[in-house]
Amino acid sequence: xxxxxxxxxxxxxxxxxxxMLNATVLExxxxxxxSTLLALAIGLIIVAxxxxxxxxxxxxxxxxxxxxxxxxxxxLQFTTLFILAGVAxxxxxxxxxxxxxxxxxxxxxxxxSTLAMIWVAPILPNGTGGGIVLIILGLVVAAVTGxxxxxxxxxxxxxxxxxxxxTTIMLNFIAIGxxxxxxxxxxxxxxxxxxxxxxxxxxxxxxxxxxxxxxxSIVGLALAIAVVVIVSIVMTRTSLGYDMVTSGYQxxxxxxxGVASKRMIVMTMxxxxxxxxxxxxxxxxxxxxxxxxxxxIGNYGFDAIAVSLLAANNPLGVVPAAxxxxxxxxxxxxxxxxxxxxxxxxxxIVGLVVLFVAAPELFRMIAQRTGLGxxxx
Amino acid sequence: xxxxxxxAKRSVRLGGLALIALIALAGIAVLLFDIPLDRIFTVGFVxxxxxxxxxxxxxxxxxxxxxxxxxxxxxxxxxxxxxxITAAAVMYGMGGTSPSQPHIWLSIxxxxxxxxxxxxLYAVLLxxxxxxxxxxxxxxxxxxxxxxxxxxxxxxxxxxxxGLASINNYAVPYLQDIPYIGTIVxxxxxxxxxxxxxxVVSWVFLYRTQYGYWIQAAGDNPKALDTAGxxxxxxxxxxxxxxxxxxxxxxxxxxxHAGDFVGTGxxxxxxxxxxxxVAYLFGNYNPLGAAGAALxxxxxxxLQVQFQTTDITFFGRDISARLIGLAPxxxxxxxxxxWGKTRMPSSVGExxxxxx
Numbered sequence: 001x002x003x004x005x006x007x008x009x010x011x012x013x014x015x016x017x018x019x020m021l022n023a024t025v026l027e028x029x030x031x032x033x034x035s036t037l038l039a040l041a042i043g044l045i046i047v048a049x050x051x052x053x054x055x056x057x058x059x060x061x062x063x064x065x066x067x068x069x070x071x072x073x074x075x076l077q078f079t080t081l082f083i084l085a086g087v088a089x090x091x092x093x094x095x096x097x098x099x100x101x102x103x104x105x106x107x108x109x110x111x112x113s114t115l116a117m118i119w120v121a122p123i124l125p126n127g128t129g130g131g132i133v134l135i136i137l138g139l140v141v142a143a144v145t146g147x148x149x150x151x152x153x154x155x156x157x158x159x160x161x162x163x164x165x166x167t168t169i170m171l172n173f174i175a176i177g178x179x180x181x182x183x184x185x186x187x188x189x190x191x192x193x194x195x196x197x198x199x200x201x202x203x204x205x206x207x208x209x210x211x212x213x214x215x216x217s218i219v220g221l222a223l224a225i226a227v228v229v230i231v232s233i234v235m236t237r238t239s240l241g242y243d244m245v246t247s248g249y250q251x252x253x254x255x256x257x258g259v260a261s262k263r264m265i266v267m268t269m270x271x272x273x274x275x276x277x278x279x280x281x282x283x284x285x286x287x288x289x290x291x292x293x294x295x296x297i298g299n300y301g302f303d304a305i306a307v308s309l310l311a312a313n314n315p316l317g318v319v320p321a322a323x324x325x326x327x328x329x330x331x332x333x334x335x336x337x338x339x340x341x342x343x344x345x346x347x348x349i350v351g352l353v354v355l356f357v358a359a360p361e362l363f364r365m366i367a368q369r370t371g372l373g374x375x376x377x
Numbered sequence: 378x379x380x381x382x383x384x385a386k387r388s389v390r391l392g393g394l395a396l397i398a399l400i401a402l403a404g405i406a407v408l409l410f411d412i413p414l415d416r417i418f419t420v421g422f423v424x425x426x427x428x429x430x431x432x433x434x435x436x437x438x439x440x441x442x443x444x445x446x447x448x449x450x451x452x453x454x455x456x457x458x459x460x461x462i463t464a465a466a467v468m469y470g471m472g473g474t475s476p477s478q479p480h481i482w483l484s485i486x487x488x489x490x491x492x493x494x495x496x497x498l499y500a501v502l503l504x505x506x507x508x509x510x511x512x513x514x515x516x517x518x519x520x521x522x523x524x525x526x527x528x529x530x531x532x533x534x535x536x537x538x539x540g541l542a543s544i545n546n547y548a549v550p551y552l553q554d555i556p557y558i559g560t561i562v563x564x565x566x567x568x569x570x571x572x573x574x575x576x577v578v579s580w581v582f583l584y585r586t587q588y589g590y591w592i593q594a595a596g597d598n599p600k601a602l603d604t605a606g607x608x609x610x611x612x613x614x615x616x617x618x619x620x621x622x623x624x625x626x627x628x629x630x631x632x633x634h635a636g637d638f639v640g641t642g643x644x645x646x647x648x649x650x651x652x653x654x655v656a657y658l659f660g661n662y663n664p665l666g667a668a669g670a671a672l673x674x675x676x677x678x679x680l681q682v683q684f685q686t687t688d689i690t691f692f693g694r695d696i697s698a699r700l701i702g703l704a705p706x707x708x709x710x711x712x713x714x715x716w717g718k719t720r721m722p723s724s725v726g727e728x729x730x731x732x733x
Contacts, residue, residue, distance in 0.1 A: 347523025
């Protein structure tokens with residue numbers, strides 16, 4: 001802890017923040033679980049209302065996500081991306097900045113890392129060594145470009161007062177448009193039947209250690225978890241993380257203790273964008289092996305908002321929340337095939353989860369009425 | 378300087394600046410690229426701009442009422458999606474793939490009623506249960522992105538509807554033959570005319586009636602309004618429900634002009650709800666200003682059609698429609714950067730709690 005120089009003031013704030021976090025941690029978990037269950041229940045009612053068997057649907061959800069090794073590795077594949085994207089959102093939300101632009105930042109990070117790896121590959125040796133260098137290069141480039149794409153709306157907010165919610169959403173549309181145009185035009189190889197870039201070099205890819213799924217590697221998951229650990233250490237154990245959180249929740253206090261809040265906004269958005277960029281790189285390296293029209297990429301950046309909220313913007317909480325969303329995404333095609341329920345229902349259920357997470361008062365009331373957890377007042 | 382003076386001066390200044398910027402841009406474009414302006418700014422362009430602006434303007438007016446009263450309804454995009462799919466579904470339910478004009482009107486009305494009902498629930502969450510306004514609004518967007526294509530798949534087995542029908546223009550005999558004005562004013566979509574009326578009425582209501590003052594007070598000084606004996610939350614319920622219904626109307630109008638529902642990607646609404654929010658910010662919470670901004674954004678958007686039909690090239694290269702389509706989004710960022718600090722009502726985002 002850095003309670004050396006600004007002294008007692010920080011210590012008091014620290015203590016207060018910890019108190020508050022611990023007191024509400026259980027309640028937050030309760031709200032997250034309650035929101036999810038309520039949303040799933042409404043989903044089942046809708047399934048029944050449109051004439052399908054809700055029990056079959058629930059069973060298909062579970063089997064499609066965890067029923068086989070293939071299903072499970074597919075779940076982990078989505079989980080990996082949701083963990084990274086969720087942490088990107090959480091970092092910003094924690095610091096009181098709404099980064100709705102993770103989708104755009106991951107697109108920019110993904111395309112630029114793909115291009116960097118393709119362009120640099122010819123000057124490197126072919127083997128594993130060259131591959132490792134390329135992957136590191138790809139990850140770095142993704143973090144840099146994603147970070148820049150995040151820093152831009154951050155700077156507009158800090159220095160021009162432009163609402164970051166709106167600018168990041170606009171930048172999403174712009175990233176989708178420009179990258180979509182590029183992969184369909186200048187970046188599209190002549191022999192490509194679909195809209196995509198050239199393939200990544202053969203030596204770029206995470207090794208298959210546990211699962212035999214060409215789109216998932218435990219290395220990717222490990223990378224995502226490593227990011228979670230680093231971020232939560234930075235947020236809770238360093239003065240940078242401390243300044244970010246206080247400037248988000250205690251702006252006057254932060255200003256009094258000498259934190260430049262404008263620079264902090266830019267810093268927060270940059271870090272958030274860097275992690276978002278990594279999602280794009282992992283997506284290209286682990287899942288696809290090239291980059292496609294961004295309209296065809298899943299809505300990881302948007303669903304990540306739900307992931308982060310469900311985790312109460314806690315980097316560690318993002319992991320179980322990401323697993324839930326990974327499971328939902330993973331089972332969607334299975335559900336459509338086996339129960340005939342259109343997959344888009346699952347996106348709607350995700351929306352419901354977010355809606356309920358937004359209204360903790362609702363659950364406090366339910367808890368009081370039902371006598372569950374009613375001991376707090 | 379009174380508040381009214383301030384807004385009046387400000388809007389004049391903004392309007393003037395925007396106009397100068399446009400003229401300068403046009404001048405540069407003409408000089409640099411030898412662009413045939415007369416082939417870009419045609420009657421068809423004006424009509425497309427008006428048709429494109431109406432859904433944005435309608436949603437923007439709803440959103441500005443809510444925000445004026447102190448509630449940020451960031452779910453406009455989602456409610457527009459719900460409006461569009463409901464109108465499409467009702468139209469299909471009544472007339473199959475060839476609904477009649479009365480069917481279209483009826484489906485717009487039902488879409489408004491449906492989104493109104495949805496917003497009642499949303500308003501209860503926001504006001505009674507003090508839900509986070511940003512998060513809840515995003516949730517409505519996600520739900521629209523999920524449930525609208527879901528409904529489309531149930532109805533038509535794909536996320537797109539078949540071609541339904543679009544609204545017919547009204548045509549005033551003789552007057553429609555007046556050059557330029559005739560086709561723009563007297564041979565126009567009735568929904569455009571309707572939007573114009575809504576814009577004017579909502580301006581009068583907001584700035585010239587008792588209730589309009591209540592709305593403004595609910596956002597700027599809820600305590601004073603409470604002291605004056607008006608229930609702040611009741612005012613907020615009214616504006617939030619109105620805003621959802623207006624966004625639903627916007628979505629339905631969009632569908633009635635397009636003639637079919639598209640549920641791919643970000644759905645056919647494709648960011649118009651977000652643009653609507655920017656439109657009222659740009660218009661400084663004034664219905665007339667918001668409508669003007671909607672026109673500006675729609676005009677930017679429709680330029681791509683003009684560029685395509687006139688085969689304009691930049692440095693010898695075709696301009697991709699997809700790139701030109703980005704102009705409104707870039708425009709929004711510039712607008713927000715230059716006029717980022719709009720005068721927000723001071724209590725936006727805070728739930729109002731009566732002190733006992």
